[in-house]
Amino acid sequence: MCRWLAYSGTSVVLADLLYKPEHSLIDQSLHSRMGVETTNGDGYGVGWYGSERDTPAVIRDTGPAWNDRNLRELADHIRSPLFFAHVRASTGSAIQQTNCHPFRRGRWMWMHNGAVTDFHRLRRSLSLAVDPALFAALEGSTDSEVMFYLAITFGLDQDVPGAVARMAGLIERLGHEAGVEYPLQMTVAVSDGERLWAFRYSSLRASRSLYCSAGAETVRALHPGQEFLRGVSEGTRLVVSEPLGGLPGEWDEVPESSYGVIQPGTDDFLPFVPEPV
Amino acid sequence: MCRWLAYSGTSVVLADLLYKPEHSLIDQSLHSRMGVETTNGDGYGVGWYGSERDTPAVIRDTGPAWNDRNLRELADHIRSPLFFAHVRASTGSAIQQTNCHPFRRGRWMWMHNGAVTDFHRLRRSLSLAVDPALFAALEGSTDSEVMFYLAITFGLDQDVPGAVARMAGLIERLGHEAGVEYPLQMTVAVSDGERLWAFRYSSLRASRSLYCSAGAETVRALHPGQEFLRGVSEGTRLVVSEPLGGLPGEWDEVPESSYGVIQPGTDDFLPFVPEPV
Amino acid sequence: MCRWLAYSGTSVVLADLLYKPEHSLIDQSLHSRMGVETTNGDGYGVGWYGSERDTPAVIRDTGPAWNDRNLRELADHIRSPLFFAHVRASTGSAIQQTNCHPFRRGRWMWMHNGAVTDFHRLRRSLSLAVDPALFAALEGSTDSEVMFYLAITFGLDQDVPGAVARMAGLIERLGHEAGVEYPLQMTVAVSDGERLWAFRYSSLRASRSLYCSAGAETVRALHPGQEFLRGVSEGTRLVVSEPLGGLPGEWDEVPESSYGVIQPGTDDFLPFVPEPV
């Protein structure tokens, strides 16, 4: 339904990754190739950590990314070592800032592509499972926001993969109890400013596309002529809903039902198994 | 926090009441005289019944009313016998269409000025009291929307004053249980297209201002020179957060803790007493 | 660059033509089939004459039509015998209400698909050719608005085809003087509330697509099951950038370099020849 991009590595100007690549995320907002929807024009968001990597800045707006001059201005002037960007295709929920990704709480950012099937039937029981102290923080009407707050409820601060597994497990249990055969479809990026985790999973085992750049060379190759990418570190990685540029060979598909932490030295994706709660 | 206007009577062009009076609602969006906030620039809404008085049209937007050209266009071209208009001053909840009034469900429209005190603490328990079948219809994050859905839950369709009394009773009970001394502050307008009800109440017995036009003469006097108001029926009434025009004597203050149905022949306001639930 | 629809005939609810047909204009805003751009998400506008057919109401907004709830509300509640609707794909000019179509002056409405080639080079000389008394009425930065004011300058009020021919002639002359080989590309709809004119022309003689419904049967056939279209008059016509529905046989392509007045009894399109000025 949506397209997203997460970057971690050497600090770069956002525009170098959001606008300059050939099939950039901004281009994907106008015509995505691999998405369920070809147009992702129902809002956008970008969130970035500064050099201190504490609370990220999050800008979200309800119009299309492709024609937003403020986004272009920001992208040209903001530099960050870890940032998220998301273009949204709504499947009916309201076009409003609070339904746009990334979501943030404290130093955490979260973005999602996919859906809780029949969310309108499950929304109440899922919302009740959110820590009551957090309930009033729900500002929008999306499944994605509830998923984020469930993950926080289930211990995102201590154990990211475990919290996401319990969130998924709860959705599947409540979904099945409500007669929904395949309750969850998701690719998720989450970060605390230090590390970046990516998840790909669906109850149906036919998850939305997700790719990770094969190495720093991929990022460099996006712009062979660009000085700025010469110096990116070896651990620099991009995780994207669909590959940028014209370089499919440089991207590794994230395996079905897996997750990984994007950090220097370890590109391994591990199996993702929802945990019953 | 907000200002509103409800009209019932002879069909008029909306602009005649929204723009032409001296201290019109649109003027109140820029500088209210009697409101808690002097500026009501955090969104607006207008809803109207057509001549068939079935499902009303509801237009809501997030910018100020005073500079909205589309609102002006509509107001100049729409004619209605029963319409609501609302200008919003947010006290923190998001600036989004789904937080703007009037709210609508089926043929019902609802708008509110006031607040549930400490709503962030009560939001979860109040939301849980909404009929589970309606929970997914909550799209925004305001107390006003939850109040509307509580009233529906408590039988708005059968008994408007009773449903609103039970809604208020629930808020007061849950508020008191949570240690909130004065949980509710409200003026509310609600209509099914046939009749218009107005409520003024607060737990503190110091409710937001509310006025009802004294008779068709008041509406006529708003524009002595205007042909269009010559022929309004005797039962025509305006209910407003603060008087329009320069004619304070022509407006009856709605009594503290009372409600009334605005219909031909009966201008009586009855005591409003929250009903424990 | 854009897609538009103009309707003239028996008064209908706008939604019946804007939303209900299979490949409706709203659907074309998301994925046009015949346009230069497949997405027309850079704003929209709708303008309609009331039963008095005097000054039309014009609603314009900067977001995509496909997700705009206010547009849907209006379309469901407004009935008109003559209306325009337009979805915009900007080629660089600002995303703002004053760049959205239709444009209006007095009782006249105007909308356009196409472009003045190298408009940034011609904008000054074209703007100077606008009647100086009208110059301050230019609020946006599009070629389309300047074209409208040139047509007014050249006598739209007295002679619609002549005024448009002189507008086109001026653009071609100034374009050629500036070294632009093919200065003009346009389909235009214009109305005074009584009659509807449609123009299709380009300097290159390869104009943007334009279709006219073959007869009242076409409009009826858009919704065989719909009661509302049974009674449309014989003179009812739709002019569209690309056909609605799945009924290509029912639409007549407007001939290259031609124009017509859409009125009962005469469906003839005449040759359009720019007039030197």
Add this chain to the structure above:
Amino acid sequence: MCRWLAYSGTSVVLADLLYKPEHSLIDQSLHSRMGVETTNGDGYGVGWYGSERDTPAVIRDTGPAWNDRNLRELADHIRSPLFFAHVRASTGSAIQQTNCHPFRRGRWMWMHNGAVTDFHRLRRSLSLAVDPALFAALEGSTDSEVMFYLAITFGLDQDVPGAVARMAGLIERLGHEAGVEYPLQMTVAVSDGERLWAFRYSSLRASRSLYCSAGAETVRALHPGQEFLRGVSEGTRLVVSEPLGGLPGEWDEVPESSYGVIQPGTDDFLPFVPEPV
């Protein structure tokens, strides 16, 4: 009609000056004390130079500043040694991004409070006086934008005070020729990233209010408890439409009909005299 703030000095986080002072610019957007209009809710803009002081970033939006979450996010995360902020009160021109300040061209930024009297009558002749090569860069419909492009036309790049004087001289001459007695009312801030100029002038010699902070102590005193302002340099200055905080004594009123360059060591304001062209 508007309120603005220009800052030059030690690099600070924007929010420290935009949000934290007691009567901040954001507060002035809701209720200005000294402005012609008390509400400045018709759009806002902020522009800042990065540490390289080359092309500034400019963010502009059409809603009120006071409720804009994206502005708050930016202000909390952007640090700059030279930035502009502006809140707008329109006197009729369209609510659109291209009518919001600051305006930018290359490394230049410009913002304005005031008006060209009877601009609708003078707009054409003033626009014609803009360098023809720049005409197509005019995107909005304000006097302020035309003033900026006139100043560029008259040599802003070489001689800021001279260019502004010639701009003012032209407006007064064309105004007088058109029978406008007092054609110009302005406070203007302009910068190239290195230096900041401020102008206060009106044909009537009764110019809109403008204040300059008396010294670095004023900026420090805005937040006695704030660590961040301890270290601001001696040359740090704020120029504002009306004083922030509760410290009127710390602000010097910019003299009537004067201008100054805000830079270390020289706080002198010189007489401003329009130059006939």
